[in-house]
Amino acid sequence: MSSKDWIEKDYYAALGVDKSASSDEIKKAYRKLARESHPDHNPGDTGAEERFKTVSEAYAVLGDEKKRREYDEMRSLFGSGAFRRSARGAGQPGGMPFDVSDLFGGGAGGGDNRFSGGGFTDLFSSIFSGGGAGGGPARPRGPARGRDVETEVALDFDDAVRGVTLPLTLRAPGVCDTCHGNGAKPGTQPVACPVCHGAGVTTRNQGSFSFSEPCRNCQGVGTIVEEKCPECHGTGGVTKTRTLNVRFPAGVADGQRIRLAGRGEPGERGGPAGDLFVQVKVRPDELFGRTGDDLTLTVPITYAEAVLGTDLRVPTLDGTVTLRVPPGTPSGRVLRARGKGVVRKDGRAGDLLVTLDVVVPAKVSDEARAALETFAAQTPPAAREHLDARVRRFS
Secondary structure, eight states, X not given: OOHHHHHXXXXXXXXXXXXXXXXXXXXXXXXXXXXXXXXXXXXXXXXXXXXXXXXXXXXXXXXXXXXXXXXXXXXXXXXXXXXXXXXXXXXXXXXXXXXXXXXXXXXXTOOOGGGTTTHHHHHHHHHHSOXXXXXXXXXXXXXXXXOOEEEEEEEOHHHHHHOXXXXXXXXXXXXXXXXXXXXXXXXXXXXXXXXXXXXXXXXXXXXXXXXXXXXXXXXTSSEEOSSBOXXXXXXXXXXXXXXXXXXXXXXXXXXXXXXXXXXXXXXXXXXXXXXXEEEEEEOOOSSOEEETTEEEEEEEEEHHHHHHOEEEEEEETTEEEEEEEOTTOOTXXXXXXXXXXXXXXXXXXXXXXXXXXXXXXXXXXXXXXXXXXXXXXXXXXXXXXXXXXXXXXXX
């Protein structure tokens, strides 16, 4: 629906209701008229089809509280004919010229404070442009921005932790080398659009008011290409193979995306390029795992080492570290080597978390068995009284 429709059409009359009608009354009237004029009930009747379109258009506005409120305000301000052109001039009765912005806070009288500051243009932009953020009149779009491009790179675990710079070869749209992105044949240049004269927007008048919209002839760019580049056919971009050196920072994680601004698809006819997003896939390491900035490592120990305690020498990413296993350590205990994990952006590092796994041998020698039996006879039994009590209940 155009602004002219809002000003000139009486949607209340179309539905046969009073301006003070409730939402339920409007809905009831619409359903009745829509049922009577529906094309399925009136095959071949063009008049009924037009009536159906009219009542549907009216209900689309009056059935929405926000649109109805804006429509009522618009009609009260401009629908009475107070601002229509007179026979003598383009303004008030008597032919005196006027500036509509004076009515909304721009003139000496101050006008209605509801529209002061934003002015006449903001009022129309909020109603007829869908209420987009920022409002304001239509502006030239300029050359269209290129699309974003996404690719995937697999990194070794060590490279992801330490950081690395790798060459990345892409076959994707790039700037045309023949026309350097402007879309014109070599030796020629894009010229100003003859319709919008390079503005990128066109203005159309409706009564006393004018409305701007992107120029359809140049799609809002402001220029047209008369002789197109033979390589890119006027788009300014071609598909080509290119190699980029991409820096992956230390500590980059699996699934993380690295953004390279302006390295995506080039814009049409010299417009700004999109961005390149590189998604990281980290290959697992044979020894280390990772949880955030901490590295994880599982180390097997013997039953004797767990009982008696021992000193363990374990690897890190850049050397080794010795950890003390205290006597009586259970399987699954985690020892921490501080600062031996992933280095953070601020220079600090995570930790190395070592999980101890007590290994029970599947077979032992006769001598070992005899020693274990002696050991078992000298040690107290495991504390299982609470379990034994429950077992006895079923005996």
